[in-house]
Amino acid sequence: xxxxxRNPRALASRVIAVFALLWLAACQPGGMGxxxxxxxxxxxxxxxxxVPAGSGNSGDETLARALQNAANMAIADLQGVRIDxxxxxxxxxxxxxxxMATKAVDxxxxxxxxxxxxxxxxxxGLAVASRNVNVLxxxxxTDIAGGNVFVLGPTFPNTAxxxxxxxxxQGKRRIMxxxxxxxxxxxxxxxxxxxxxxxxxxxxxxxSYPFSQQGVVDATxxxxxxxxxxxxxxxxxxxxxxxxxxxxxxxxxxxGVSPATTQYLGLTRWDIPPAxxxxxxxxxxxxxxPDPGLQAQFVARYQAAYGSAPHPIAGLAYDGIAxxxxxxxSGNPNALTKQGLTQPSGFVGxxxxxxxxxxxxxxxxxxxxxxxxxxxxxxxPAPRSFAGAGF
Numbered sequence: 001x002x003x004x005x006r007n008p009r010a011l012a013s014r015v016i017a018v019f020a021l022l023w024l025a026a027c028q029p030g031g032m033g034x035x036x037x038x039x040x041x042x043x044x045x046x047x048x049x050x051v052p053a054g055s056g057n058s059g060d061e062t063l064a065r066a067l068q069n070a071a072n073m074a075i076a077d078l079q080g081v082r083i084d085x086x087x088x089x090x091x092x093x094x095x096x097x098x099x100m101a102t103k104a105v106d107x108x109x110x111x112x113x114x115x116x117x118x119x120x121x122x123x124x125g126l127a128v129a130s131r132n133v134n135v136l137x138x139x140x141x142t143d144i145a146g147g148n149v150f151v152l153g154p155t156f157p158n159t160a161x162x163x164x165x166x167x168x169x170q171g172k173r174r175i176m177x178x179x180x181x182x183x184x185x186x187x188x189x190x191x192x193x194x195x196x197x198x199x200x201x202x203x204x205x206x207x208s209y210p211f212s213q214q215g216v217v218d219a220t221x222x223x224x225x226x227x228x229x230x231x232x233x234x235x236x237x238x239x240x241x242x243x244x245x246x247x248x249x250x251x252x253x254x255x256g257v258s259p260a261t262t263q264y265l266g267l268t269r270w271d272i273p274p275a276x277x278x279x280x281x282x283x284x285x286x287x288x289x290p291d292p293g294l295q296a297q298f299v300a301r302y303q304a305a306y307g308s309a310p311h312p313i314a315g316l317a318y319d320g321i322a323x324x325x326x327x328x329x330s331g332n333p334n335a336l337t338k339q340g341l342t343q344p345s346g347f348v349g350x351x352x353x354x355x356x357x358x359x360x361x362x363x364x365x366x367x368x369x370x371x372x373x374x375x376x377x378x379x380x381p382a383p384r385s386f387a388g389a390g391f
Contacts, residue, residue: 145360249281
């Protein structure tokens with residue numbers, strides 16, 4: 001594939017791999033009739049945390065520890081709420097995840113937080129749907145959302161909508177979509193096109209390329225020709241930093257297309273790893289990210305407590321506990337039902353404001369950042385409530 005990226009981007013590859021696995025193809029979501037467990041507000045509420053430990057993969061073990069650490073941080077921050085957190089290891093496998101979920105419910109769990117990977121989250125949802133238990137998975141795959149399964153991970157539709165909305169307000173309304181010929185690329189492209197329609201922008205074209213170095217090289221001239229036709233204000237790229245983004249932006253620039261002439265929008269984070277921000281081809285581009293101020297606070301607190309930086313998705317465990325804690329604190333015995341989980345006002349976590357939607361997906365308050373001189377500079381702050389800009 002992209003051989004020139006292997007060594008300098010080893011860390012990024014591992015990070016992006018986790019994000020990709022969050023939404024691997026899955027079966028049908030859990031039963032649509034689920035409402036959720038009633039709770040006894042006078043007693044500690046049992047919450048099952050499903051983590052990918054036990055797989056023998058060092059990355060899974062690191063991620064499992066980070067998720068558990070972040071969940072414990074959130075519990076310590078709760079005021080007047082008693083959470084009995086129970087940890088179950090899934091080994092990153094759907095069958096074991098389903099078995100652990102069943103065991104957790106047998107042990108009295110009222111809600112399940114996790115697991116990480118989409119196929120495992122789907123299996124868990126199916127396993128406990130008949131038990132009327134909701135699942136807050138760490139996946140970002142909206143294909144598995146619905147019924148008793150919610151996804152906490154950042155979704156393509158949410159990111160696409162935030163960026164298209166901002167671009168349209170800046171007069172960048174004619175948007176061309178460029179995506180890789182992979183499942184992720186196809187899903188991302190569809191999310192962007194839906195966001196374009198939703199925000200009154202116009203689709204200026206769609207182009208794709210095979211997910212290989214040669215595929216990018218061969219496709220770039222045609223993409224550049226289409227962009228330079230004069231009917232494109234912005235180029236929305238699905239490429240990520242561990243894949244085609246460095247090569248694609250370099251080649252487009254060489255073909256006379258750059259953020260200086262055509263606004264680039266990125267569906268993925270362009271600041272992981274930070275070295276990506278130094279690439280000449282991404283200068284001036286926009287991407288979306290969680291509230292960087294809140295993120296920095298979380299990273300600092302986590303590092304002080306555990307001696308290392310948190311895994312990039314560890315904050316999802318904190319957010320899940322924060323949401324559960326806020327609902328339990330209300331004293332409503334139906335707090336963890338679907339109606340409670342999808343309250344319109346949402347919740348506040350270490351990644352900013354977020355809310356769970358009735359279809360099982362989520363909406364997060366994201367900032368829009370621009371790459372300026374090798375730095376990510378916020379040009380439109382993340383909203384702090386769902387009455388703010390960007391929603």
